[in-house]
Amino acid sequence: MQQIVFLDSDTLDAGITLHHPDFPHHWQSYPSTTPELVVERLQDASIAIINKVRIGADELARLPQLKLIALAATGSDNVDLEACRAAGVGVCNIRNYSGPSVPEHAMALMLALSRNLFAWRQSLLEGRWQQSGQFCFFDHPIADLHGKRLGIIGKGTLGQALGERAKGIGMEVRYAQSQIGGNADDDRLPLDDLLQSSDVVSLHCPLTPYTRNLIGERELGLMKPGALLINVGRGGLVDEAALLRALANG
Numbered sequence: 001m002q003q004i005v006f007l008d009s010d011t012l013d014a015g016i017t018l019h020h021p022d023f024p025h026h027w028q029s030y031p032s033t034t035p036e037l038v039v040e041r042l043q044d045a046s047i048a049i050i051n052k053v054r055i056g057a058d059e060l061a062r063l064p065q066l067k068l069i070a071l072a073a074t075g076s077d078n079v080d081l082e083a084c085r086a087a088g089v090g091v092c093n094i095r096n097y098s099g100p101s102v103p104e105h106a107m108a109l110m111l112a113l114s115r116n117l118f119a120w121r122q123s124l125l126e127g128r129w130q131q132s133g134q135f136c137f138f139d140h141p142i143a144d145l146h147g148k149r150l151g152i153i154g155k156g157t158l159g160q161a162l163g164e165r166a167k168g169i170g171m172e173v174r175y176a177q178s179q180i181g182g183n184a185d186d187d188r189l190p191l192d193d194l195l196q197s198s199d200v201v202s203l204h205c206p207l208t209p210y211t212r213n214l215i216g217e218r219e220l221g222l223m224k225p226g227a228l229l230i231n232v233g234r235g236g237l238v239d240e241a242a243l244l245r246a247l248a249n250g
Contacts, residue, residue, distance in 0.1 A: 004048075011052050061087075
């Protein structure tokens, strides 16, 4: 009899139907779990299901009966994978999660920013259209994506899906070369070259100790003035303090 505990079920859309496993088990679900309650709620669990909750070496040391952590998403940065290996705890995630949704969202962000939709909408709400006299005004610059270069960091399922969509509207697509080995594809560039030559940079790589703050002050300095940076991965991929300074400096 497996003891299964879902620690943060409210992180999933209420419309999603959870299918319980067909082996003997006892299921316990909590809408959310604070850090101080993780060990208490998993005390008898052999399988933990989590989405946003963090489980690290300290928690694992107090959960000797835990055998599997099942992630209800793709990213695994909230789990100490090395500690899991050392403790013999398996970890699984959902591969190809949100396959169409993430690249479509990245495209929506690129279009909104390049066309300055947020600024134009605000001007319309403030009555600029009616005030313009001839029903036209030119308060905010707009740019086409057609003919621009999109640099994608991460050539997995989501990165490639975005690349295909971008090609469909006439963008030139290049991917960053893997920094830890991998295929030397014709459409890959060294990261510095990609940043220097791209009009839009989109992040589609996992957050690991290696990729944390992947885009920092030096990398931002390499990018073109006015280039767009899209991050639909993890916040930690970008050094936020460096990003604020870059934005403040234009």
